[in-house]
Amino acid sequence: xxxxxxxxxxxxMSGGVDSSVAAALLKDQGYxxxxxxxxxxxxxxxxxxxxxxxxxxxxxxxxVADILGIRHYVLNFGKLLQERVISDFVKQYCRGLTPNxxxxxxxxxxxxxxxxxxxxxxxxxLATGHYARIVKSGxxxxxxxxxxxxxxxxxxxxxxxxxxxxxxLFPLGELNKNKxxxxxxxxxxxxxxKKDSQEICFITGNYQEFLKNRIQGKFSPGTIVxxxxxxxxxxxxxxxxxxxxxxxxxxxxxYPVYVAQIDRRRNIIxxxxxxxxxxxxxxxxxxxxxxxxxxxxxxxxxxxRHLSPEAAAWVKPVGEKLxxxxxxxxxxxxxxxxxxxxxxxxxxxxxxxxxxxx
Amino acid sequence: MKTKSKILxxxxxxxxxxxxxxxxxxxxxxxxxxxxxxxxxxxxGRDARKxxxxxxxxxxxxxxASPEEIIFVGSGSEANNTVIxxxxxxxxxxCEVPSVGGQRIEIITTKxxxxxxxxxxxxxxxxxxxxxxxGVDLYGKVxxxxxxxxxxxxxxxxxxxxxxxxxxxxxxxxxxxxxxHQKKGLFHTxxxxxxxxxxVNVKDLGVDYLSFSAHKIYGPKGIGALYxxxxxxxxxxxxxxxxxxGRRAGTxxxxxxxxxxxxxxxxxxxxxxxxxxxxxxxxRLKDGIQKNIPNISFNGHPTDSLPGTLNVSFDxxxxxxxxxxxxxEGIAVSTGSACASGSLDPSHVLMATGIAQEKAHGSIRxxxxxxxxxxxxxxxxxxxTKVIKRVREISSVSPGVKHG
Numbered sequence: 001x002x003x004x005x006x007x008x009x010x011x012x013m014s015g016g017v018d019s020s021v022a023a024a025l026l027k028d029q030g031y032x033x034x035x036x037x038x039x040x041x042x043x044x045x046x047x048x049x050x051x052x053x054x055x056x057x058x059x060x061x062x063x064v065a066d067i068l069g070i071r072h073y074v075l076n077f078g079k080l081l082q083e084r085v086i087s088d089f090v091k092q093y094c095r096g097l098t099p100n101x102x103x104x105x106x107x108x109x110x111x112x113x114x115x116x117x118x119x120x121x122x123x124x125x126l127a128t129g130h131y132a133r134i135v136k137s138g139x140x141x142x143x144x145x146x147x148x149x150x151x152x153x154x155x156x157x158x159x160x161x162x163x164x165x166x167x168x169l170f171p172l173g174e175l176n177k178n179k180x181x182x183x184x185x186x187x188x189x190x191x192x193x194k195k196d197s198q199e200i201c202f203i204t205g206n207y208q209e210f211l212k213n214r215i216q217g218k219f220s221p222g223t224i225v226x227x228x229x230x231x232x233x234x235x236x237x238x239x240x241x242x243x244x245x246x247x248x249x250x251x252x253x254x255y256p257v258y259v260a261q262i263d264r265r266r267n268i269i270x271x272x273x274x275x276x277x278x279x280x281x282x283x284x285x286x287x288x289x290x291x292x293x294x295x296x297x298x299x300x301x302x303x304x305r306h307l308s309p310e311a312a313a314w315v316k317p318v319g320e321k322l323x324x325x326x327x328x329x330x331x332x333x334x335x336x337x338x339x340x341x342x343x344x345x346x347x348x349x350x351x352x353x354x355x356x357x358x
Numbered sequence: 359m360k361t362k363s364k365i366l367x368x369x370x371x372x373x374x375x376x377x378x379x380x381x382x383x384x385x386x387x388x389x390x391x392x393x394x395x396x397x398x399x400x401x402x403g404r405d406a407r408k409x410x411x412x413x414x415x416x417x418x419x420x421x422x423a424s425p426e427e428i429i430f431v432g433s434g435s436e437a438n439n440t441v442i443x444x445x446x447x448x449x450x451x452x453c454e455v456p457s458v459g460g461q462r463i464e465i466i467t468t469k470x471x472x473x474x475x476x477x478x479x480x481x482x483x484x485x486x487x488x489x490x491x492x493g494v495d496l497y498g499k500v501x502x503x504x505x506x507x508x509x510x511x512x513x514x515x516x517x518x519x520x521x522x523x524x525x526x527x528x529x530x531x532x533x534x535x536x537x538x539h540q541k542k543g544l545f546h547t548x549x550x551x552x553x554x555x556x557x558v559n560v561k562d563l564g565v566d567y568l569s570f571s572a573h574k575i576y577g578p579k580g581i582g583a584l585y586x587x588x589x590x591x592x593x594x595x596x597x598x599x600x601x602x603x604g605r606r607a608g609t610x611x612x613x614x615x616x617x618x619x620x621x622x623x624x625x626x627x628x629x630x631x632x633x634x635x636x637x638x639x640x641x642r643l644k645d646g647i648q649k650n651i652p653n654i655s656f657n658g659h660p661t662d663s664l665p666g667t668l669n670v671s672f673d674x675x676x677x678x679x680x681x682x683x684x685x686x687e688g689i690a691v692s693t694g695s696a697c698a699s700g701s702l703d704p705s706h707v708l709m710a711t712g713i714a715q716e717k718a719h720g721s722i723r724x725x726x727x728x729x730x731x732x733x734x735x736x737x738x739x740x741x742x743t744k745v746i747k748r749v750r751e752i753s754s755v756s757p758g759v760k761h762g
Contacts, residue, residue: 073682117679120752121686 006032009125009169010118012110013037013072015060017191018129021180022171024187026127027068029171034073034123035065038114041078042202060191067189075117077109084108086202090214093239096262097336100156100306101200107159115164125169132157133173134165141165143290145345148176155306158340158350159288208240215239222267224251227260227276235269238262244277244332258332278329280313281358284322284339289349294322294341301342302326304333304353310342322351365688368734372574372727373523373551373667374692378617379576379728385620386578389613396610397601406612413619417583420622421568422559429584429602430615431595434550435474437569437584438517440595440606441546442478445487445514464488466508466516468500469710470524472548475517476706488512496711497659498527506537513543520552520568524694524707524723525658526667528556535564544590550574550582554625555664556633566590572614576728577621581614628728636665636726639735643668643724646739651746657708657721666726669708671717675749680722683745689738691722 011023013035027033037058058074065072085105092099110128118126131146132154143165146152160168172180184192203210219237226232233251235241245259249271260277261270287293294317301310302324313326324339333356340350369377378386389409394402396410411425418425431437445465467479469491479489490508493501500518509516516538521528531547538545546567552558553568554575560568568585572578586592592605599607647654647670657669672680677693684691694705704718724738 071685073678073685075678075682076676116752120748121683 006030007125008032008034008123009127010034010036010114010121010123011127012114012129013061013064014129014197015057015064015191015194016129016197017184017189017194018131018172018180020061020064020129020189020191021183021187022127022129023064023070024068024183024189025171026169027070031125033068033070034121035061035068035070036072036114036118037061037074038110039074039076039078040081040202041076060194064189064191068187075114077113080109080113081105081202090211090239092336093211094215094218094264095336096238096241096264098242098334099336100338101202102156102306103159103338106156111157111160111164111168115167119167125167127169127171129172130157130170131172132170134168134170140291143347144173145342145347146170146172147174151177152307154342154347155303155338155340158290158338158347160290161288162290165290211239220267222269224249224269224271226253226257227270227272232257232271238264238267238269241269243334274331277332279333279356279358280326280329282324282333282339282356283318283354284324284351285320285354287320287322287349287351290347291349294349300348301344303340303342304330305337315341321354323357366734366737367688367690368730368738369690370724370726370730370734370738371690371692372730373664373723373725375573375579376576376727377729378578379621379624381624382577382617382620386613386617389616392612396612406610409616409619410610410612413615413622416619416623416626420558420626421553421570421585422561423585424588426603427560427585427588429586429605430610430618431582431584431606432580432608432611433582434548434569434571434574435472435582436595437550437571437582438472438474438546438548439478440584441515441567441569442475442482442517443595444591444593445482464490464510464512464514466490466492466505466513466543468492468494468518470494470498470500470522470527470707471517471519472523472550475519475548479517492518494527494710496713497662498522498525498657498707498711499659499662500529500534502530502534502537505534509538509541509543511541513538513541515544515546517546517548520547520549520558521556521664522658522707523551524705525669525711526551526664526725527659528552528662528664531563531565535566539564551664551667554622554629555666557629560585560587572618572621575621575625578614578617581611581618583618632728633665636730639726639730639732640666640668642732643726643735643739646735647742650739650743655713655717657711657713664725666730667723668725669721669723671708671713671721672746672750673717673720674753675720675746676753677720677722679749679753680720680742680745683749684722684742687741687745689741691724693722694718 009026009031011033013019013023023033023035062072085101089099089101115126130153131148131151133144135142135144145154181192219239221234221236223231224233224235232253241259241262243259246256257271258277259269260272297314297316300315302313303310311326311330313324316323335353337353338350339353341348392406392409394406396403396407414425414428418428465479465487467475483489492504518529518534520531535545544566547565548569549558550569550571553570566587571582594605596607601607601610653673655671657671681691681693694708704715708718708721
């Protein structure tokens with residue numbers, strides 16, 4: 001008498017359409033599904049008032065779980081988000097860098113703290129509504145771009161290690177967004193028409209305001225210069241600027257200028273014409289590879305920000321770091337952002353852009 | 359392969375709500391035939407009114423009040439809101455509350471009240487009322503010294519709960535009421551967790567207002583009652599009807615009222631025996647936890663406590679994770695911390711007792727009831743021992759933070 005034991009999946013449910021459909025699909029595929037909403041003590045998206053990470057989102061997730069007939073829990077990760085993501089976000093800006101908190105949250109919160117809790121509960125997998133694919137090839141698991149390239153989120157997920165990939169499911173990887181909404185309607189989920197969230201979850205309004213409230217006294221105004229050192233104006237403090245920024249510079253010199261360099265030590269921001277921001281060589285540190293690491297100089301496709309097209313580059317190990325040389329110059333290579341290397345649609349690895357060399 | 363022991367379903371969340379007593383259920387089924395509006399003058403109305411007034415007599419007798427001193431309301435929360443909001447009244451028409459807008463505009467309450475009291479007072483504060491919040495000691499007992507200090511000739515109302523829902527601590531209501539009355543203030547107690555669990559006698563306690571509810575004592579949800587001492591000022595919270603002698607508008611919740619009456623009738627029979635039985639079960643649970651699990655502490659008063667309420671802090675474990683793990687084992691408990699209960703902060707009650715925030719986050723409440731058995735308790739002790747070990751293992755490992 002063999003009764004197949006159902007595999008158990010924890011689905012991280014935000015209350016949005018993607019993770020709701022992910023849960024519905026897994027249930028449909030015969031998994032034992034448990035829903036979990038992570039609560040971050042964030043201000044309510046609509047009112048801006050502090051609330052329990054948007055009571056509405058939790059209510060939506062619960063309602064979806066009830067409709068699907070699955071268990072649902074809420075766990076608080078507010079303190080962890082603060083310690084591991086938000087404080088780092090602020091610190092990086094103070095250093096004149098432009099961090100990517102979503103990458104970090106995936107690495108340290110969702111696919112670390114939550115994954116650990118999930119496995120500790122005796123679950124077999126953690127699933128999310130991310131658009132990416134995990135494909136088994138031999139004994140290895142390969143992280144790949146989503147089928148729907150417009151929604152692809154592999155850039156945010158490159159820090160997942162092989163060990164983690166064996167325990168993660170992305171049920172939406174093969175679907176496009178329209179199909180996901182159709183499925184939501186088919187499953188009669190009340191969130192089928194809900195808007196997509198776009199911005200950084202812990203910031204309501206603009207990030208400059210957010211930073212200002214957290215770094216009182218840790219910045220001072222300085223000069224904005226061109227590459228010859230000529231003073232063009234004043235800046236409000238380097239945390240409020242990012243490479244490639246054109247707006248809100250408060251200077252007029254007859255042609256559009258962009259932030260080209262942020263020098264924290266001298267508290268100087270250098271601006272330049274668009275072509276002055278076209279560069280091709282940079283160093284990447286803090287490397288991570290979902291599969292095996294790069295040993296020799298390789299021609300890969302490199303993406304330096306979410307949803308920007310990849311471009312061909314030679315990637316060469318230099319000690320603990322990598323040197324990346326684009327075949328054609330790219331605009332606004334930004335320290336602090338992630339550089340992710342692809343071979344066709346597979347993620348080879350990635351790291352944090354440390355310094356632009358040329 | 360893991361050997362799976364049988365999963366029992368154990369409900370240890372009776373302070374949240376209770377299952378309907380089978381006898382109450384029977385009474386309710388029969389009462390469904392009676393559909394008349396108790397205010398109607400015809401026979402249908404009379405039939406309904408008879409049942410409503412029977413229930414009122416039972417409820418009154420149980421707390422040693424007169425029937426006319428009982429007002430049926432929608433919930434314990436409504437009862438509490440009604441009393442606190444007496445003091446937001448601006449004297450519309452025939453308002454009986456003399457203190458409002460006059461000299462006595464100050465309200466005193468405690469830091470461990472139910473949110474329905476604290477949010478009502480907070481709202482009055484915004485409107486300009488002066489509200490003082492009395493602290494408690496580490497067992498959750500109200501600081502009577504502080505109460506005496508802040509009581510004054512301008513104190514209109516003092517509201518102190520009889521027994522706390524989270525930690526079970528029972529206050530010295532009689533003594534507090536006396537102190538308040540010496541200063542000519544009015545005294546209200548939220549007795550939602552007390553009535554039906556411990557003896558409550560309004561005359562002996564000397565309270566002016568007292569709130570209670572049916573669903574905490576095996577009755578239906580959506581029905582509460584407010585005792586208003588004859589002669590105590592009153593002003594309706596929900597206006598516009600003659601029901602409840604003009605003190606609470608809205609067609610009577612006949613079924614709810616009948617259910618409340620029956621639940622109370624049953625409590626009168628069962629409460630004493632159950633008090634002893636639950637106290638024994640709680641001791642068994644407490645001893646079991648203490649014996650099996652290191653680094654724990656019990657919250658609430660060691661003796662002046664509800665017989666079925668046990669609140670424990672487990673160091674190095676989060677309450678919401680414990681709750682989740684226990685639910686997977688079929689055990690229902692509650693935690694005062696964080697999102698599991700829809701609030702942002704660790705339990706205000708536990709924080710008021712002065713325990714560290716981490717301890718408050720790692721606390722769970724187990725509340726026993728008439729269906730709880732020795733077998734349940736032994737099962738819970740066994741499972742909770744394993745669960746705490748597991749939760750502690752998981753939360754102790756911190757991930758390697760790489761960049762930043």
